[in-house]
Amino acid sequence: xxxxxxxxxxxxxxxxxxxxxxxxxxxxxxxxxxxxxxxxxxxxxxxxxxxxxxxxxxxxxxxxxxxxxxxxxxxxxxxxxxxxxxxxxxxxxxxxxxxxxxxxxxxxxxxxxxxxxxxxxxxxxxxxxxxxxxxxxxxxxxxxxxxxxxxxxxxxxxxxxxxxxxxxxxxxxxxxxxxxxxxxxxxxxxxxxxxxxxxxxxxxxxxxxxxxxxxxxxxxxxxxxxxxxxxxxxxxxxxxxxxxxxxxxxxxxxxxxxxxxxxxxxxxxxxxxxxxxxxxxxxxxxxxxxxxxxxxxxxxxxxxxxxxxxxxxxxxxxxxxxxxxxxxxxxxxxxxxxxxxxxxxxxxxxxxxxxxxxxxxxxxxxxxxxxxxxxxxxxxxxxxxxxxxxxxxxxxxxxxxxxxxxxxxxxxxxxxxxxxxxxxxxxxxxxxxxxxxxxxxxxxxxxxxxxxxxxxxxxxxxxxxxxxxxxxxxxxxxxxxxxxxxxxxxxxxxxxxxxxxxxxxxxxxxxxxxxxxxxxxxxxxxxxxxxxxxxxxxxxxxxxxxxxxxxxxxxxxxxxxxxxxxxxxxxxxxxxxxxxxxxxxxxxxxxxxxxxxxxxxxxxxxxxxxxxxxxxxxxxxxxxxxxxxxxxxxxxxxxxxxxx
Numbered sequence: 001x002x003x004x005x006x007x008x009x010x011x012x013x014x015x016x017x018x019x020x021x022x023x024x025x026x027x028x029x030x031x032x033x034x035x036x037x038x039x040x041x042x043x044x045x046x047x048x049x050x051x052x053x054x055x056x057x058x059x060x061x062x063x064x065x066x067x068x069x070x071x072x073x074x075x076x077x078x079x080x081x082x083x084x085x086x087x088x089x090x091x092x093x094x095x096x097x098x099x100x101x102x103x104x105x106x107x108x109x110x111x112x113x114x115x116x117x118x119x120x121x122x123x124x125x126x127x128x129x130x131x132x133x134x135x136x137x138x139x140x141x142x143x144x145x146x147x148x149x150x151x152x153x154x155x156x157x158x159x160x161x162x163x164x165x166x167x168x169x170x171x172x173x174x175x176x177x178x179x180x181x182x183x184x185x186x187x188x189x190x191x192x193x194x195x196x197x198x199x200x201x202x203x204x205x206x207x208x209x210x211x212x213x214x215x216x217x218x219x220x221x222x223x224x225x226x227x228x229x230x231x232x233x234x235x236x237x238x239x240x241x242x243x244x245x246x247x248x249x250x251x252x253x254x255x256x257x258x259x260x261x262x263x264x265x266x267x268x269x270x271x272x273x274x275x276x277x278x279x280x281x282x283x284x285x286x287x288x289x290x291x292x293x294x295x296x297x298x299x300x301x302x303x304x305x306x307x308x309x310x311x312x313x314x315x316x317x318x319x320x321x322x323x324x325x326x327x328x329x330x331x332x333x334x335x336x337x338x339x340x341x342x343x344x345x346x347x348x349x350x351x352x353x354x355x356x357x358x359x360x361x362x363x364x365x366x367x368x369x370x371x372x373x374x375x376x377x378x379x380x381x382x383x384x385x386x387x388x389x390x391x392x393x394x395x396x397x398x399x400x401x402x403x404x405x406x407x408x409x410x411x412x413x414x415x416x417x418x419x420x421x422x423x424x425x426x427x428x429x430x431x432x433x434x435x436x437x438x439x440x441x442x443x444x445x446x447x448x449x450x451x452x453x454x455x456x457x458x459x460x461x462x463x464x465x466x467x468x469x470x471x472x473x474x475x476x477x478x479x480x481x482x483x484x485x486x487x488x489x490x491x492x493x494x495x496x497x498x499x500x501x502x503x504x505x506x507x508x509x510x511x512x513x514x515x516x517x518x519x520x521x522x523x524x525x526x527x528x529x530x531x532x533x534x535x536x537x538x539x540x541x542x543x544x545x546x547x548x549x550x551x552x553x554x555x556x557x558x559x560x561x562x563x564x565x566x567x568x569x570x571x572x573x574x575x576x577x578x579x580x581x582x583x584x585x586x587x588x589x590x591x592x593x594x595x596x597x598x599x600x601x602x603x604x605x606x607x608x609x610x611x612x613x614x615x616x617x618x619x620x621x622x623x624x625x626x627x628x629x630x631x632x633x634x635x636x637x638x639x640x641x642x643x644x
């Protein structure tokens with residue numbers, strides 16, 4: 001268990017935690033939430049011993065294996081796959097020891113290290129790293145590219161893969177979804193659901209937290225509040241707590257009012273003076289319950305557009321890309337009034353290219369993009385934040401946009417985006433990334449667009465601002481196209497889904513749950529292909545001569561070490577065959593009409609449940625078979641080539 005007791009933590013003169021305490025239990029998966037700048041990342045530094053509290057203690061069990069995502073990635077020549085495996089430092093150390101023993105020709109030491117390597121997962125680490133990289137969006141050919149050839153966002157994915165592959169008792173993830181698209185977020189949440197250690201995850205993505213969290217730790221007015229359950233449960237529990245606090249506060253205020261009325265009436269009456277003094281002391285002893293803040297400081301809307309037309313935009317045989325590089329081919333789509341479209345697809349497939357082409361930032365390489373009459377675009381993208389004048393204030397930015405507007409009206413509008421008072425006069429360059437993104441949204445909303453193009457608008461926004469944006473977009477009457485890795489926002493706003501994949505743009509027939517199944521199917525195909533590639537040849541022993549007694553002993557030990565693997569593979573194959581046979585039997589029964597009579601409803605439901613369970617077991621069995629087969633082949637290959 002990790003415990004914080006009476007912890008006070010400061011950043012400069014600002015108090016982040018004030019006498020805060022919390023107990024984080026083993027094997028719990030805890031989502032950490034709170035407004036930007038409240039100290040969530042500093043908590044990780046406390047746990048890792050990189051910071052010390054001003055007061056109080058932080059207790060972390062000795063020997064705890066902690067894994068966290070590195071924030072820097074040097075430009076290395078190391079291939080991406082090897083860089084990920086480097087995350088398992090214990091394994092790499094054993095490999096170095098094995099190489100040193102081989103150089104000494106120490107057969108006994110090699111045999112002992114081989115056993116440790118097997119326990120450490122050396123024979124499956126390459127397959128595990130390949131599966132991680134595939135799930136995080138890397139194509140097979142990219143896994144052999146040097147790290148230095150990847151952009152910053154993709155290097156962060158490599159760092160994430162390193163943290164995931166390292167054996168750990170405690171995994172610390174600080175905004176892991178920031179550099180990910182929806183596809184990779186869905187993969188990551190599945191991985192975290194299966195993680196067996198303690199997990200602390202900072203995130204502003206409520207659906208992501210809902211998928212795996214057992215607890216929510218909320219930074220709240222300098223204290224730490226731990227709620228049981230996922231994010232949805234936290235919302236309910238916190239609302240109940242606020243309601244209870246308000247009721248307690250009303251009772252306390254009523255009691256004080258009653259006592260104060262007595263004091264005011266009888267303070268100067270001699271017969272009651274002593275009693276009045278006692279009541280004054282009683283008033284001093286009453287500590288009013290602090291009521292948790294429940295209202296978000298953000299409350300804004302997108303004003304109704306002045307006018308619109310039925311056909312807002314049309315793509316006619318459009319190819320889009322950059323210069324000589326065509327990314328999207330033969331786009332033929334229409335955007336109509338009221339359309340609310342979410343774009344799906346991995347990063348790099350062309351979602352941003354499609355939006356930029358529609359916005360006129362990129363000219364089409366072929367075909368035409370036609371906008372309807374009087375279309376006023378509102379385009380938000382992270383790079384568009386650069387259009388803000390960092391030397392101006394938020395108020396001046398709007399005044400520049402609308403010189404004739406009254407300052408009072410502009411201030412009122414900015415106030416709904418939480419730019420009130422002096423905040424509206426603060427230079428934009430001194431604002432945080434989240435505040436600048438919020439201001440960019442305010443500038444767009446002020447112009448009353450009838451077509452919104454939003455490319456990852458929630459980056460840098462905390463949960464409260466994300467919720468306010470969701471509410472504002474839900475009531476926005478114009479059309480919009482949205483790219484976002486925030487599923488809560490997508491599910492609440494998008495009524496149609498377009499899939500951008502493999503150079504094409506098409507309507508996706510289904511919802512986000514169907515899309516998750518679609519991605520899971522693609523990943524299973526990758527694993528099956530990996531399995532086929534790694535089992536095309538039968539294991540064979542090297543023809544190398546083993547002359548010394550130590551070599552012969554090493555070879556005997558090695559052959560003996562293969563037997564448990566071979567037996568395990570044979571058992572899995574037998575179990576998988578039995579599972580498949582039963583699935584075939586159930587499918588035959590389900591194919592008949594008699595089973596669908598009302599009198600056999602219970603039998604039908606039982607068979608369908610059994611089939612689902614058998615199919616899941618078969619999928620797990622195939623994964624197990626792949627892991628064992630890969631371990632066997634890699635172990636033999638390592639022995640043949642004198643590698644570890």
